[in-house]
Amino acid sequence: MVDRIANIWGTRTAYARDGLWPVRVDQVLDDGIAEGDVDRWVQSACVLCSNGCACDIAVKDGAMVGIRGRAQDLVNHGRLGPKGLFGSRQGVSHKDRLTSPLVRENGQLVECDWDTAMRRIVDRSRDLLAERGPLSHGFYTSGQLFLEEYYALAVIGKAGIGTPHMDGNTRLCTATAAAAMKESFGADGQPGSYTDIDSCDALFLYGHNMAETQTVLWSRVLDRIAGPDRPRIVCVDPRNTEVARHADVHLAIRPGTNLALMHALVREVLAQGWDDAGYVRDHTLGLDALRKVVEPWTAEAAAAVCGVPASDIRDAARIFGTSDRIVSTVLQGFYQSSQATAASCQVNNLHLLRGMLGAPGRGVLQMNGQPTAQNNRECGADGDLPGFRNWENPDHIQELARLWNVDPMTIPHWAPPTHAMQIFRYAEQGSIDFLWISATNPAVSMPELPRIRDILAKPDLFLVVQDLYLTETAQYADVVLPAAGWGEKTGTFTNVNRIVHLSDQAVDPPGQARSDLDIFLDYARRMDFTTLNGGPLLDWTGPEDAFEAWKDCSRGRPCDYTGITYGRLRGGSGIPWPCNEDHPNGTDRLYRDGVFPTDPDYCESYGHDLLTGATVGAQAFRAQDAGGRALFKTAPFHPPHEEPDEDYPLRYTTGRTVYHFHTRTKTGRSRPLSDAAPRAWVELAREDADRLGISEGDLVRVTSRRGRIEVPARVSGIAPGTVFAPFHYGYWDTGGRPGTHPTAANELTLTEWDPVSKQPMFKNAAVTVEKIGDATGPAPAPTTTASRPAAAPGTAPVPATTGGDGAQATETTDTKPAPRFPDTIRNTTEGGRP
Amino acid sequence: MNLNIYLGMLRQAENTLADSFRQVAEGHGAEPDVHFLCRTLAAQCDGHGELLGPVVQRYGENSSDNEPERLHAQGLATTRNGPVGLLRDLQDLYLLASFVDVTWTMVKQAGSALRDNELLAVVEKCDAETATQLRWLQTRMKQAAPQALVAAR
Incomplete structure (x- = not known):
């Protein structure tokens, strides 16, 4: 054990x-x-x-x-x-667990039956559609439902109601992965495979604390490190993570400076002639423009901005330039930071420059944060169209209209689907009056929480929340719908390297809880959404019907599922898409032939200017005649919009710990996990703590222009000048609202997003820190992870995090x-x- | 030679556009993308003015041409409120940026006729950025228009 x-x-x-x-x-x-x-x-x-x-x-x-x-x-x-x-x-x-629907009566949520709850939703929905039209409706979903559920929701929103206001919390976690792949390659679709870890000579982790966010993938890396020919490892992260501890080069750069570092790496690869001229000539476009933008970014110039030695930047570039097989992985350190898409595209650009794609050990993994984020992107319940279709391409809209047998005018395509932050802005302004939130908890996970709480509490906003528990968000709802959870329903989902799994129902959901799919189908039936023939828009009776319908939608697209059945998924391994007649067993890695989905008739996006987010448009995209070549896209670096100053002298960043997921809705209810990381904390560097008179465990107040948190301090190995808080700790287990000592990291974050991916910036804000109370013990932060305490001479060591009898496997x-x-x-x- | 009239006009128009971007940034702080991008684009316009400096020194800047009032675009004095106000402010910026854009085009024509490579290099950099400013304004307005014109209260 x-x-x-x-x-x-x-x-x-x-x-x-x-x-x-x-x-x-x-x-x-x-x-x-x-x-x-x-x-x-x-x-x-x-x-x-x-x-x-x-x-x-x-x-x-x-x-x-x-x-x-x-x-x-x-x-x-x-x-x-x-x-x-x-x-x-x-x-x-x-x-x-929620076991019954709830409706608000005289300000209180009271139990009711499904008919009452659904009738209340449908009445309001019908009234608003008649009175104000589809633009009054918004849907904010998750990265944790199943494929079948997203597809049902996408069809309801896009073909039933016809609203562009649909997004998922995938916007907070994985929007930049999708955006970077669309810009570089023409469509979403993970190029690499986990099997590339088995074959690589070098592994670059960009803002990706894999050891805590994908522990099993990190086990694979550790097993290579323990083997006879370990890959060299380069880590870009301001914290002293487990990844950093194993790294040959650790670039602990200042939050908000990713793009400056990336420019220097690209420049160095070009300057040293490490690029593969043949690959670049045959398979890419735009090298001259890229060269021009990176030209000023010598290692010294980037070192000054990023706060790391120029020699380390050169060492990292040399490893990239001279290794034979390289895997890069990218996650929230890039995605939730400033110039997210531009920085993530530079990772793609490095691989394109060296022809490091489509072969064993040569790949990019633009990671996802959530288990089913990929399916939301594929099915279009977020800011995408189903099957990676292009909202600017009228033929793609026609395909969907034919598939669903609806008028193409119903499907919103006059502008990009509305991103989550804009949906909340419209709700704030009162032009969205009906907001349906499923399987996510924006009252803790969105930036600038004081503002989000005000929006959710607006009296004229009709709020539906569908979840397992009465979350912080559900407490604001007009109607709460109890959903079935994992193991209580059947469906499929797809991981970060395109592998599709089936999850079968093992047990019955508690009480009256129903699967999210059943809830969406019930709403569609009650709303009488119909096709042009007058038949029901959604005539599915269960998840397998939904899956078969989705297969039709995916046919011929990059995410082709037509060769997958529930039967094939039972008993064996998951299957990586595309899986069709040409690839009957699926596809381990994409772009073996260096042909990318940039054909204008096929691509998912015509792309954007990465500085502003201005769309390129069909005409300009066609004119560049990419014809299957990948695109070098980038933007000039600019410093973050909120920089430390006299009043707020420290840089603030947020993130996760290995023992929790999101807002602890599930993990907070597990004794071993909760005991390992029971309460919130904040991490400070030794130098900063000493200067501020703060010791391990002292209660500190962290303040930004938006709000404050008051939590114990962990003195850790984080880069000096930077402060870190885990974002998991809301208020469902401490009274529901922030009390005298608020703990949610997003009390402090600012409302700003990347101009292309629209992903909010959780990893850069300016704060000040002060001590407000003496320690009563060490901070409740794990010692096994990046939050490990920095050794301090003369103080008692912090007891190690263990699980004891309840954590044996x-x-x-x-x-x-x-x-x-x-x-x-x-x-x-x-x-x-x- | 009348190029100096257009150079003066261009520098002033870039100035006006920069001020107007700043005005919109401040007036629409609750729209973070508009707020931050308008500040970035204002700085871009400032940069254009600086790049024009050496060229203006060579050709001279004539700010006393015959009909300056009729050619010079007025900046935004104030910003408006609400969803429709945002749309109209962005549209005003679009008009100002269009004026800058076409003026660059005329200056480029003159630069070509003069075989002035230094001037043409300045035009190439700045006009490309102005074109992107226009595309961003159009992208953002197209996104905002349905909600502002159909659904907003």
């Missing part, structure tokens, strides 16, 4: 370059349950990060009693992380062969055809 709270990544199973990552099956069963007691194991995949680890759920007497990783799956080779082991079923099997190695693509994919005969 292994304590998987103390030992986050589990036991090493080292392997060499080009080897197969060994299998290690991780398993946890509830106290008193032996393997022989389990009635059945039900196939699923974990929804507590974007990794999508395949698993089986142990069921006994109608309850989930355990979990184990699936050995034959391409994603995890049997492993699970601490959140999957201790938070998946524990996060849904809790006494706090078994790890079984060497019993099963490692899965290999495509052998582990079930063929069409085994799985049957639709």
